[in-house]
Amino acid sequence: MEFSIQSTWDSSPVDHDPIKITFSDGQTGLTMKVSGPFFNDPAAPPGPAGHAFPGLWDYEVVESFFLDSTTENYLEVEVCPHGQHLVLLLSGVRHAFMQLLPMVFTSRIEGDKWTGEALIPWSYFPPNVNKMNSYAIHGSGERRTYEALYPIPKEEVAPGQAPNFHRLEYFQNFRLQSIMGEEWVQPESALWKRKQP
Numbered sequence: 001m002e003f004s005i006q007s008t009w010d011s012s013p014v015d016h017d018p019i020k021i022t023f024s025d026g027q028t029g030l031t032m033k034v035s036g037p038f039f040n041d042p043a044a045p046p047g048p049a050g051h052a053f054p055g056l057w058d059y060e061v062v063e064s065f066f067l068d069s070t071t072e073n074y075l076e077v078e079v080c081p082h083g084q085h086l087v088l089l090l091s092g093v094r095h096a097f098m099q100l101l102p103m104v105f106t107s108r109i110e111g112d113k114w115t116g117e118a119l120i121p122w123s124y125f126p127p128n129v130n131k132m133n134s135y136a137i138h139g140s141g142e143r144r145t146y147e148a149l150y151p152i153p154k155e156e157v158a159p160g161q162a163p164n165f166h167r168l169e170y171f172q173n174f175r176l177q178s179i180m181g182e183e184w185v186q187p188e189s190a191l192w193k194r195k196q197p
Helices: none
Strands: 002-005 019-025 029-037 061-068 073-079 085-091 096-099 104-110 113-121 131-138 145-148
Touching: 002 131, 019 061, 029 061, 029 073, 073 113
Parallel strands: none
Antiparallel strands: 002 019, 019 029, 029 113, 061 073, 061 131, 073 085, 085 096, 104 113, 131 145
């Protein structure tokens, strides 16, 4: 299942080849592959590749969010061309109850392109995922650019409004069974047990 981020957060077309995200069966989790242009702006985060990095959203990053819209439980996965990652579990808008979770992620930069591959453990996904959105961020200062797979429609953008990737009402339908097969049952997660209604 492949997606292309072709719009800014407020529904203008991007001015470069789109970032592409592919989801597939990784056996013990969901494989997330990212490919696209490498902007090298801002510079790499000051942390080792392959490790979680707090505040990764301040760097060049691609993010995917997986939501159960009935509970507002969601998973946020961020990956960086330089090899760092950030995983957060949230219950309610912006209410992270776990973060800096470990994840296998590798990336490779070749000239002005980069690729990355993450294996997101099933235990990180909230039960009953039914919505998703993905984002890409790059640039510094006034060149900072925020892009969205499912952006806010132009007519709904208020004057002076800033980008906000936690606008869950703009997420679109997504089912893990579309990747794993209709008979697949998501494994139960001890991480989410206490967050069930």
